[in-house]
Amino acid sequence: MEEKEILSGLKSGNREAFKNLVNAYSDRVYITALGFLRNPEDAEDISQEVFIEVFNSIGKFKGDSKLATWIYRITINKSLDFLKKRKSKKRFAFVTSIFSKEGAAEDIPDFEHPGVLMENKERAKVLFSAISKLPDSQKTAFTLNKIEDLTYKEISDIMDTSVSSVESLIYRAKENLKKLLNNFYQNLN
Amino acid sequence: MEERNKDIEKEIDLTLESLDGINSAKANPSLYEKIINRMETRKRANYNPKLKYALIITLLVLINLFTFIYFSNGSNEATAGSDEIKDTFKNEYSLTISTYNY
Numbered sequence: 001m002e003e004k005e006i007l008s009g010l011k012s013g014n015r016e017a018f019k020n021l022v023n024a025y026s027d028r029v030y031i032t033a034l035g036f037l038r039n040p041e042d043a044e045d046i047s048q049e050v051f052i053e054v055f056n057s058i059g060k061f062k063g064d065s066k067l068a069t070w071i072y073r074i075t076i077n078k079s080l081d082f083l084k085k086r087k088s089k090k091r092f093a094f095v096t097s098i099f100s101k102e103g104a105a106e107d108i109p110d111f112e113h114p115g116v117l118m119e120n121k122e123r124a125k126v127l128f129s130a131i132s133k134l135p136d137s138q139k140t141a142f143t144l145n146k147i148e149d150l151t152y153k154e155i156s157d158i159m160d161t162s163v164s165s166v167e168s169l170i171y172r173a174k175e176n177l178k179k180l181l182n183n184f185y186q187n188l189n
Numbered sequence: 190m191e192e193r194n195k196d197i198e199k200e201i202d203l204t205l206e207s208l209d210g211i212n213s214a215k216a217n218p219s220l221y222e223k224i225i226n227r228m229e230t231r232k233r234a235n236y237n238p239k240l241k242y243a244l245i246i247t248l249l250v251l252i253n254l255f256t257f258i259y260f261s262n263g264s265n266e267a268t269a270g271s272d273e274i275k276d277t278f279k280n281e282y283s284l285t286i287s288t289y290n291y
Contacts, residue, residue: 015225022221030216044217048224055228115212123200123207130204146208174205181201 003067010058022051025068028148029075031115035147036079036139038111038128046082050075065157072144072158080136113147130180138173141166 006024009017029050034043053074061070116124131139140159144150150158152166159166217223 019221022224026216026220027213030220031214034214044220044223047216047220048227051220051224052228113208113211114214116208117210117212120207120209123204127204127207147211177205178201181204182197185197185200 007058007061007063007067010055018051018055021054025071026051028068029071032072032075032143032148033079034113035143036076037082038132040114042082046075046078049078053078069154069157073160076140076158080140083132126181126184127177130177130184133180134173134176138169138176141169142173142177145170 006017006021010021026047030043030047033046033050034040037043037046050071054071057074061067110125111128112121113124113128131142134142137159141155144155144158145152152163152170155166156163
């Protein structure tokens with residue numbers, strides 16, 4: 001099914017069109033969510049929420065961007081919202097742990113991305129942990145570039161910003177990552 | 190020290206390159222079915238709330254009505270009962286309101 005057919009099918013609530021949409025975009029949505037959330041179950045949960053949002057909000061899609069761009073935006077927003085909720089849960093758990101004998105909630109264990117080459121797995125774990133500490137905009141730009149392999153132009157469309165802003169975000173992300181990694185490796189030995 | 194810093198710099202570069210050549214992960218093949226399941230579950234959950242709230246409100250109104258009726262009847266009975274006691278008391282002790290000419 002062509003994108004136009006999918007769009008008009010979705011707008012009339014056609015399930016077949018929706019199925020085609022899910023099949024066409026499920027991998028991209030899942031990979032993007034996985035890059036942000038570092039947890040396959042959470043990524044799958046968010047993927048479901050993304051497609052439900054697409055189904056329910058298709059009437060709001062004006063067509064001034066590509067469908068893929070719109071879906072990426074929903075994925076990123078839902079992923080970042082999930083991360084914020086996860087962070088506040090951790091903070092709450094930390095506060096309650098002060099009054100509890102059980103101790104603080106555990107951090108998310110090291111994340112092994114299923115697509116990373118075997119020889120890079122340990123370093124990739126460290127890198128994902130560092131990426132999670134970046135500000136949202138740098139995290140988004142870096143993740144879309146490094147994991148999704150999107151061009152700066154594609155990223156600028158998704159983030160609704162200029163190409164030069166994307167370049168700047170990725171540059172700053174790399175500089176911050178170098179600092180975080182330097183701290184990590186200095187303290188390691 | 191310098192040697193160590195060089196090693197760390199090399200490690201940082203390798204770490205930054207560790208995502209190069211990353212292969213795509215695949216979504217769950219039954220993702221579509223899970224999505225439909227979730228949508229259906231939410232639809233069913235949304236069907237009930239209005240009915241549920243209507244029932245709860247009706248129940249509360251009935252309880253209040255019943256309570257009001259019960260205590261209204263109860264107070265009438267209590268008044269009737271106390272009137273009986275007064276009459277009995279009056280008759281037994283021949284209490285009447287009388288006026289005396291002093």
